[in-house]
Amino acid sequence: MKKPAKPLIAFCACILVVILSMCFAALVQTGFGKIRVSTGSFENMAGGVPGSIAYKLYVPAGADKDHPVPAVLVMHGYQNDKETSAAYGIELARRGIAALSVDLYGHGDNSLGMRFRGWGKAKLTNLDKKVSGPQRFLIMMTFSILDFFKPAISEGVKDSSMGGKDAYRYLQSLDFVDPGRIGITGHSMGTWASWSTGAAFPGHKAIVLQCGELLSPDYYDAAANKFNNVLLLQARYDEFDYFRDYQKNVIGLEKTPLRYRDFMGQTSPVEWNRTYGSFADGTARRMELLQTNHRLATHDGHALTTAMYWFTNALDVKPSLADSNHIYMIKEVLALLAMLAALASMLPLCLLFARLPFFAPIVQGLETSNLKLVSPKGRRKVAIIAILVSGLTFPFLGQLGHGLMPVPENIFRMTIGNGFITWLTFLMLVSLFMLLHWYKKGEGKRIGATLYDLGLGDKAAPDRLNWQVIGKSVLLAFILTGIMYILVCVCVTVFQLDFRFIWPFFRPFTFNRLGQFFVYLPFYAAFFTVNAGVRLYGQLRLPEKSSPAKTQLAWWGYSVFIMLGGVFLIVLIEYIPFFLGFGPGADLLFSSLFGGPFMSVMILLIPQFAVFFFLSTWLYRKTGRIYLGSFIVAILASWVLAGGSAMF
Template identity: 30%
Template sequence: MNSKTSYIIALIFLVITVLASYVGFQIERDFGRIDVQTITIPTEEKQPMVAKLYRPISATAQTPKPALLALHGYQSDKEATNTFGALELAKRGFVVLAIDHFGHGYSTKLPASNKTISGANNGYQYLKTLPFVDKDRLGIFGHSTGALNAIRVAKLNPDHKAVNGLSSNGGDPALHNYLLTQGLYEEIGGYREKTFPVKDLVNHPARLKAFSLPENATLQWNQTYGSFDNGTARRAALVDGTHLGVMIAEQSNKEAILWFNQALQNGVKDQDWLDPNDQTYWYKEFSGLIALFSAILSALFLINGLLKRPYFSAITQQISEKTALSTRKWWIFAGINIVLTMLLYPIFTQWGGANEPIAAKLEFMPLEMGNGIISWLLVSAVINLLFFVLWKKANPTVSLQEFGVLNHASISLKSLVLRALLLSTIAVGYLYILTCLVHAWLGVELRFLWPLLKPLTLERAELFIVYWLPILLFFFAFNGLIIGVQMKQPLQKTFSATLMRWSIKTVIFAVSGLFILWLFHFIPDFMQIGPGFDVIGLPQFGGRWMMMLAVIIPQFIVFIVINHWCYLKTGYIYLGVFFTSMLMAWILVGGQVIGRFLA
């Protein structure tokens, strides 16, 4: 494939990215029925807080509508509220304000504040100032920590009319019209009263007290207690999902629609009303996924075209047909890596999360959850480097030059590395410019369910190098030396066949350890025995970090495929190492929580 063809294909995927983003833009606005604006709202802290305001076009100063504050959870952002109510409720006549809590998304100027609950109360007060909002019909909903903050905001503001806590606790008798959306397979202890299985919560004293039921009563799932008229309505809706599963479930959206319709619209089905099953948020999420993958493919074809240019063609070479290990040893080493992953991930990610020690001592590393990932990657990198050095000493005939680590006579090692770095920077820069343009024009991000490629605030951009360097070390040690040299696989007949076979086998030895951990934790949970680590008495290794595997595993699989693609295109390890490590650093600093978030 020549340069011109590569550039044309890159352009085609660029167009697909824009078109998919535009479809997402239209879905979010329900094709003209909702006005959506990204705004910066004033705060008590005198620092900007970014939010997204959904205003049904029927909401005017003459016809004010009920309003809802939407609160995302820990390690998330305002865009995630689309999956658990923001979009579907706005389609049905509710004004919705979805904020980026302080330390999340684009609201990065301040850490958590007890006074305003990470900025959540600022959002509630702002809703009251809008002329198209009926100030007598206000509600709050949130997921996970956002649900806990919704409860706190409600208790600060007795003028609220209804609350929905998704993946939350039982609430408080002081709340008005409280809907709890409970996941049947909830894995985080605090959201199931630190007991298991979830089905036994119907007799838990804390839940009975929260619902104002007698001590010897049994809480009935999916039954409404009390009265909407006097604010005593209560309901525990049981959803077939995990902690994150509740966030994206259609049933969660339906429960919220029906609850707020009763509490804030008196059950009236006006001109904005739609059937609760008529939900479109998944279409928006998949439009973001298509845009994301199209953008990455566009960048890869841009790289392919540039590699045909003389300056960058110098960093390509014929790929060796040699392998360093026999088939038997390859699988033995794969097994060792799987076991190491199963040990290292749950242990060293404990250095990240709420109140972790690194951010408290190193001000230049403020990403709480991110520090757990970095700790795990750094320890893994050191072990992989030591393992590789010992293996190389035992196998001195393995040529690092032939396997694409060292240079050939036609180019110096310095030039090889710097040109690979430059090409990676061009590709990531291209993606970043595209991301910023799409966001500025359409207000959407290249994402699927979770923050992925997004514009960076200045505060986040300043963190890029700090977090990229340890990620680079891991990718060099593992993706470069281990995958590219020690575990290098035989070439197949075609480029596509090689890419597919290499990727599948690498996923087996690189990601299986994480997948086994996920299975160990969730299979007994799905069987209603309880989360795996809780069952064996080690709940500290479960919780958020097992939940995060659903996010980490797909990302690692994509990075593996991209890394192999780069190696097969160049014959050297450096382009893949630089490009994938930059992408991961971007995702990390763009989407991770900065500082402490109230939990």
Template identity: 25%
Template sequence: MKQRFFRRNAFWLVLSLVLCLVSALGASITQSAGGAVSVTKLTFPGASGGTISALLLKPAGADATHKRPAIVLAHGWWNEKEMQDSNYVELARRGYVVMSIDMYGHGSSSYMKEGNEAVAGTGMYDAVKEIATLPYVDTSKIGISGHSNGARAANWSIPLDDAADTQLIKSVYLVDNDPIYADLKTGKFINYYGSRDVGVQADQFDEFFFRSYDKTGKAITTPGEYIGTPNAQSFLNFGANPSGSERKSYHFYTKDVDGASAIRVIDNPPQTHPWGPFSKQEVTNVLTFFNKSLGTPNPIPVGSQIWQLKEFFNALGLVGFAIFLLAFTRALLTVRPFAGLRITEPAVLTVRDRKGHAWFWGALAVSAVFSGVSYLFLSNFTPLSLVYFIGAPPVIPQGAVFFIGLWSAINGIFALIVMIVSYQLFGKRNGMSLRESGILPGWKKFWLGILLGLIVVIAAFGIVFVVGWLFNTDFRLWVLAIPTFGPDKIGIALMYLPLFLVYYIANSVAINSFNRFTIRGKEWINTAVLAVFNILAPLVLVIAQYTVFAVSGELIPGFGGIFSIWLFPVIVFLATAAVISRKIFRATHNPYIAGFIMASVATVVSVTNTLTYIK
């Protein structure tokens, strides 16, 4: 039996490593266009005093005698530079020099200081000045583009460029954030961008932007009505009061401004705000705009896109990473120091009686309802609303992680209460043993299990760093990403780890020690049910949010769009955690190993994909 266990697990361990390798190779080949584009990670001091981390993509043939147009890209708030990979892959293979940055406070760039969000366009204008120093860049053809707050960074960069001795920014493409329409003092429409070419992607179902407001601040138009609003029409009229026939989306309007022919265009696809960086339509809009404004050195048709292939390979890495967590854990159980943690055979499972099923389903239902209600309550808890977005440094340097961690801890405590009540009123009376159920494994096995979990987490992220070092790639799919990170993030992770430990350990104990039995004679059905209930509340909240949005054009009152967006990666992670914790428990009869592993991974992934503030 031991040899069978070893052979079977060896297959999964090898498969996980193969998937990670294939992911790295495939993503690297795709983003380098088969070697036609060099991809380099770099860190440089910004002119404003901070340090910026970036990816630089240089197409073959770009040199001092064959200068190329250049584009600086910026991600949205609570993201990092690889979130722009759909754009930088396609722009670079068409011959543009591309720099995708970690804005200040994000990724590996310098932290954001409170009240200093706009410094150097959050780093974008520092990047513009840096890319202009490259000998193979045509400084008369530099564009900038960003998604969400990356677009806001572009807006902040304009007055800095206006004030410079030599203006560097020729083109601006804003994705999912409003352009500047009016003078802040007078309220009158203005041409904020001067003679620059400017385009906007205004999603018809954007959760945050492209609304018009009355004097009380109440929204009076939805994003779907944007193109007909005075704001949009004034933008398309180069800051003039809109008059005459209504200007349309997807049409390039030109005007002579200060002796130069300038462009304005609004693209208006029927999609949501977070879908922008993962949208073929958005990439098409970006390529079309910069071709019109700067000219495309390598004119590949805009519909010919390969970035989706990179996303596929990146996603393989996520799968490989998840399998590795399980397979390497089980592999360590065959090593002498941890062999005592492995059990020979999983406990024999029986079908619960009607009363047992009532407790099972009742506890799941109550927990799911509490999860959803507590999430809504916290999202509307005014005293902490500012903390959620910018934190409260130095105690809370990352607001978004604090919100998810606090919600997790509250649900972990509630799960403990449910388990105590269940044990006292049902389990204890029906012969449940805390030791035999794995809740009391003994201190030696508990701490040995934590040590095993720590080794697994370090090894898993070690793979991420090797991949990042050798291939300049990582593991990600849309909003779920496992990037490399600096040692500073370890200290931040330790600050938040206790919050996540409360939930994931409680969740593992609930799944394995209290709720493990056969349904219709199959344990996997029980596991599947638990995975579904792990994600049920977040899934219902997301579905409800976007159903209301699709029907009414507005979000659920009191449920801000960012809170539903934050649930996207949580849903994937909670479902995965249920399966991995069950399989590790089957091999160890110890729920704390998986709880520690999943809490650690969730914490590190959270703190490396968000915004960090300092005093």
């Protein structure tokens, strides 16, 4: 047996990078000893059903019952969690303001699903027309309807704060918090929660809306609901139409009555980035224009600077730090480095396990001179079809599955996950049909392609499946990802940090989320086995290059091109018209129904899948089969989905 020195050293180096990165990230999170960070949960009641709200609390080191400090309730957006609000938690606490970041219904570790928000009867833009469809669709179509609206409008909405009201009460109860100086902030979905919480607690001192919808006073009793010192952080390239007042572009909205009159309290058009009114009487208003998109607004430096200015003035805090003095992004970069190192650790660990007699049969060499490869012309044809089909179906099938696909909603509870599996399953079926035709009747039959050529069989028996090898590949995939899961659990316990970059990627499961992992795993396994396995490394495999490193890079780049080319196409369709001033491409070409979540999610999807394809490429090259790589990335993708996204 070969000595395992190099893989063992590489594995230990990866783990060392994880530990050191998380250690330094934890130091940043605590402001290098000036912030106390803790996690926990408190009870809440939604529609009479008991549940718990998980939180992360950032407290200035000197705060106690004898030295109470002001505080801010921080609420995340759709498909995020309390850790996504870390930038606000860190920067507020550095300025002497406690921050309570919570998981809203259906997100993170909150025990209650999004359904406990309730839903209205019609959209605000068309109140005379009833909304119909699955319950998750009704919630998403009536997010804009809030529980303090007039009864004729808000009927059916239970708690549009999504737990925010209970969180505000909890924040008030903490003995180190000055209950007379509390602010509220939220991003996206969290802005509706912010409005709802503010309406319930008129004593709040400030609200910061991170990409929020503005409310017409026609919908609620303006005399009974006062909102104090409201700042709107407006992303110029916001993919969601309701955060652009249902207009194509943000520029020009400062001249509409909804903006200058109803929100800003002025009699004529206003200017961006200028404060109107007074903090003293709660009339301060400001619209800050951010040169960013919807998702990135939570960590935009301009946004954080303006928010710090707003809260310190509204809460009467005089920090020694400048509003623009930030350290939050250091923590994000370090957590990203830890995540990449944890993913990389699986590769040398795979080599170590492969040297054990039990797992040794998983690995076989590639005899490239004898493999049957598709001609360059055939590769180009299949690649073009794959890119066009995946790109042109992404907006439609994603949104169809997201809201309207008639699946059992108590089983398929991951709202955006339903959109992904609808799209990916369609792509898998198209690829499977094309592969079977190619293999049995087309060019594959003509050139004599075997299962071994497709990465499915053995050299000794090229036309048979080896079920023992398949079973051992599945087992090893769970072992390798299971060790990574243990690693993230250790980091959460020791450092109070999981593996992410801004948005949730790899985090520990709750019991309900673990169940959802197994619900969605078969769909991802089928997709990665067929599309990112048999087709990519079998039918369309490139010849090897002059060195292993060049082969890895060439095959990886090719994988990204084939598998993500369609999504890149949609990126161009969406953002080029937006940057040119015409508005988001999906809204212009397909209507706003196909914009929003599946446009903004591309910023997560592309880098996530690019990393996955690097892993699957490497694992195919090392094992000579598609199984281990396909199963590992399927587990990782299902983990990302079930661990961090919204549950109905």
